[in-house]
Amino acid sequence: SYGSVFTHAKAGMENVDRERVARVVYDATVGTPHHENETRKERATSKRIAAMKAKGQGMTKTEWETFGRRADERARAMERTRSGARKWLVVDMDGFYAACEELYDPALKSVPVGVAAGPSSVLTTANYVARKYGVRAAMPGFIAKKLCPDLVFVKPDFKKYVKASNESRGVFAQYNPDYIAGSLDEAYIEVTEYCEKHDTTMEAIAEEIRSKVKEATGGLTCSVGGGCSRRLAKVCSDFNKPNGQYILGTTRDDILKFLRDLPVRKMYGIGKTLERILNEFDIKTCGDLLAKRATMLALFTPKAFDFLLGIALGIGTECHPRETPEGSGGRKGVSKSETFKATADKAYLDAKMTELATEVALECQRLNLKGRMVAVKLKRSTFDVIQRQTTLAGPTNDVKTIVNSALRLMRNENSIGANMTLRLVGA
DNA sequence: ATACATACC
């Protein structure tokens, strides 16, 4: 499991000794509750795969032919929506948090750095020196330390990141004030109009943005991808990372050529589990995905099929999310959760839940939002997650209502298993 | 509507 999470290609990790990383990670974790839980989840995925395979094997030749025809029809229908008229850029800062820290302490540039709240919590970023050892974001600190004993831990300091983020956003706004901020270190910018107006190209703008961002932030580098949809621009932003750019042509031919040998895992939305499932059906690249469209139609849900076919053809929403009904809405949820030393102490858990649910209510009030549903998340010492939710009479952001609902949901579970030991609660 | 899994940064 860890193998596929921690060793799959990430910028700066091309020459990593994957075997060593897999071994170190395994040795450090085998037998732990977390590892047991991962194994349990893997077995669930295996079951899912087995069911899909059985379904496929149970189908007659005629049924397969029908799926083949219908998959072709769907592909033709999707082709009719291909336009290629828009120009999207995605800007992604390189090793953002770590790079920000290096800005304030240049000595960090030459040593392996991991940004994490503490030496045993999870890394938010690793600098490129650390990545050579296989250390990367999302890796627990104690494993990172095993891979790279000289790793220097730096605590995250969001003030630095917000400042740099705002500086970079000042640059994006010059090209389109309606850019979409993904996170602090990522943005989607539509430059169709800008290219028209200034008679320029995505390539030229990408160069400009990279140099202006470096200037505005006092030295941070970023990578830029370009294409006719957000999805394609996004993959391209990773193609020449760090401090690089890649602009994909906008014709069908350019796109299919690019996708043919591109591993499916590179695409936004395909993670470790879906990659594993697809691999089981001999689908490794986006080209394979297109070739096996009949299999996908037969075995995946309609939504999943549309998603995968869109990836295979390189067709995705080219418009701004505000132009679609779904994208026009604002925020959909507010939550707070906290991990602590596993305990069954009801008084402690009650107090924690009260504290977190209160914060959620106050955050809703601050944002002027009301919710219709309260959900709690409990994580047992065994790492399995329990989620319970309740629908309220009407939208609210009242502290008492939210706290009481959350407590009731948690107590319901607690009364079932008297020995429930939790390591996280959230609302 | 509810429970839970997956994915992203």
Next chain:
DNA sequence: AACTGGTATGTAT
């Protein structure tokens, strides 16, 4: 010994 936190969305019932 030790594996986050926040948000969104998909799947299954």
